[in-house]
Amino acid sequence: MKMVKLQKKNLNAFLAGLEKFGDLHGPVRRDTNDFAFQKVDAPEQIAHDCLRTILPPKKYFTKPVDTMFTFSEAEGYRAPDKDLHTKIILFGVHPCDIHGIKILDLVFGGQYRDEYYFARRRNAIVVGLDCMPDEYCFCRSTGTDFTEDGFDLFLSDIGSSYLVRVGTSLGDDIVLETSTLFQEIGDTDRRAYKRRSAQRINSFEVEIHLEDLPEIMDLEYESRIWQELGDKCLSCGTCSMVCPTCYCYDVVDQLNLDAKSGSRLRRWDSCLFKDYALVAGGHNFRADRGSRIKNRYFHKQRGFVAQFGRPSCVGCGRCIVSCPAAISLVDVLTKLRSRGNE
Amino acid sequence: MNRENIYFPHLAQITRILPQIEDHKLFGLTFVDKSMKDNFSYRPGQFVELSIIGTGEAPISISSSPTRPGTVELCVRRVGRVTNALYNLERDDLVGIRGPYGNGFPVEELEGNNLLLVAGGLGMAPLRSLLWYTLDNRERFEDVTLMYGAKIPDEMLFKYELLSLLDRPDLRCMLTVDKDEEGIWPAHIGVVTTLFDQIEIDPSTTYAAVCGPPVMYRFVLEELLKRNLSKDRILMSLERKMKCGVGKCGHCAIGYKYTCLDGPIFTYWDAINLPELI
Structure with a gap:
């Protein structure tokens, strides 16, 4: 997988440069410990310390209230057009939530495919962000603490920079759009990533066994x-x-x-x-x-x-x-x- | 939307309304779209989602047989919002249909075997589809027996149609009522399980298809098992709240099965593994 490095001080500049790819959404602080994914006008509004939003990203793909179709005598059944085609960039999605989306893909796909769901999925760019578990996290036990797909870009904290994994061709286009902000990763970055990874593994306080x-x-x-x-x-x-x-x-x-x-x-x-x-x-x-x-x-x-x-x-x-x-x-x-x- | 929208109902016209028993009518529906009308096919035991626009949708089992295309027949009990709205409609009015959904009876697997259809009360609605499918493909099946029990003669669905089958040489049609206070019933009297003494079951060549109220299953299953019918040769059609019909909305999930995708036809073996099933 292609990996590059983005200095933390350049993150907002990077996000601000993504306008042409869609509206930027990310976790915003609502109260001391409450966060919600929402549209932001400027990257500065995003709360980077958000571990857990109130609602997961599913709200973008299967809406709390969703029109399945409208009907009238004159026009018969009509699929809703609005908000199926709005392009968004969903920033700050943690691995558990990316796995959540992957699971919903299974449910809404299959023999009977829900095209409303997949229209919205196609129009959402997912930028993942790693995290440190708190006392409620048990994604390590569910095997969802790490993901190798389900994102366009995934940012891992390696100190003063993010290590950026490029998951899709579209993700690569995004990087190339603001390529001056990215650098190649070096030995120090590799070491930092491994240190962080080990630290993360050891931070889980909760463990459950799901095998049998x-x-x-x-x-x-x-x-x-x-x-x-x-x-x-x-x-x-x-x-x-x-x-x-x-x-x-x-x-x-x-x-x-x-x-x-x-x-x-x-x-x-x-x-x-x-x-x-x-x-x-x-x-x-x-x-x-x-x-x-x-x-x-x-x-x-x-x-x-x-x-x-x-x-x-x-x-x-x-x-x-x-x-x-x-x-x-x-x-x-x-x-x-x-x-x-x- | 370039693919087919799985949530759009297809318009169908009510072409026939045949009252059955109190609050039960058989609705004949014909698709407005000609290619839908010509190509709509299904298996006995499948169901459709019936839409009354502005009121909602409800899952209804198909009572007609795919061997008789052109019209889909739904035997509908007036019991909830959607079915009440349906009862307010008249001939030529339009309804919406999505489907067919569910697994249906494994008819290919049943071919070459004896068939025992056991229905109680309203359970005849889905079994009528299998009955006519069998009769219309009679050469593909060995002995075919129908056991159908209703409480009283006035509560028997498709009564005259079924009575007319009593003389058919290629069907053992056993109709029974629990009670006949007026003394008008021309056939057997007693609960459906009392018919079992009159038949022989060869467990190696017989399949049973059972549909009825929950209380009936226990007694019928007992009879079938006593006669050594294997658990996966006992097929049951079950009811749940199949809201979407396509395995998304979650309402009909039982354990690890979706009634709308994996059912509504389950074997007794399935039922043992899904304790909530019956």
Whole structure:
């Protein structure tokens, strides 16, 4: 992979020079410890110390509320045109979130391809940025602490510079656009990168074992844990909203005032919501919270493995940080493993 | 958008409305677009997403057989928002259809075998597709038996159509009702499992296709297993909230399966591995 070096003092100049590639988006500080990906007018607005945004980058590709089509008697069905073709540069995406996007690519692709999702994906340039884990990060355990693809450029901190990996031809064009800002990497940079890498590996405070988790989960299918979790869980769905790989949606038709035209919308949904598995006629396949939270864990950690060969959890820690009932995925998985061994 | 948009329904006209039992009607739908009308094909056991524009979409199993193209028939119970809106429509009105979705019955695998169709209540809706598929390709199957039970005669779907099959020499049509207080029922009386004493099952050459209310599965499965039918020769059509039909929206996920992609036809072996399934 092509690698170059960008001095930190040149980062803003580099980002400011990317206008022709799209609107610049990056993490912006909203409160002391709250960050959100959003459009910035100037690179200086980007918070480089952001470890975890409130919402993951999925919001750019599968929107919280999204028009699937509009309909009217005169024009029939029409695909929405706006915001499918806006070009953006998404700066500051950490490896876990890049893996999150790669997982969503699997879900929205396949036999039935969601062209809305992929239109937005094609129009987004992803500039990754490495990070140092905090006490909630467990991406090392989920194998998502490092990525070798899924980005156009990836910046790793090597002291006063970034080591820049060029992942795509488009990424290379971006580098060439402001080529005067980049330098070749030298021996010192290589050493700095390895030092940083070792330091990062040793910084993880949380470790969970996922290797045979599907089997452990099958063993604990009837475990009391699920009911205990159901008693704690508020069914608020926050964990789903902040999860980089939760993609469930609900569909609603919205009529205009003429009662003849309108639009079909989808909006983020959560399998923890009470009516998630409610069917017409009143039967609810998961009426109690325990069964819903069990379903969430089984789909992420068990079902996804069977379907796509890996769990869909990327270890970002958002669900743990955001849960108002203080449910921790790490605790739950650790407990599942140890129960019976106490 | 240069590729096909998977979320666009295709317009279809209501060409027939046949009342069945209370709050159940059979809707005959014909695609407006000629190439859709000519080319729309499906497997027995698949479903479509029915759109009532402005109200929403609902998954409905197909009750007609692909051997009779031109019109897609959906047996719809008036039960929710979308189906209530459908009941407000009349002949010639337009609805939207996406699909067909789901795996459907593995008809090629069933060929050359005896078939036992077991339906309870509304479970006849998806099995009617397989029934007519079988009858229209009769030479490809060995003995074909239908067991269908309803609570009372007035709750039997496709009653007259099925009664007319009683005399057919190439089908063992066993219709039963739990109760017949008016004394009008010309066939068997008793729950569907009471029919099992009248038949022989050769477990090496038989497939069973079962669809009915959850309570029925337990008793029917018991009968089939008692007769040594293997778990992967028992096929069941199951219901979930298949909102998108294309494996994206998540609502019909059970364990590691999506009802809309991996189902709605599951074997009993699948059900053992997916504890929530039945």
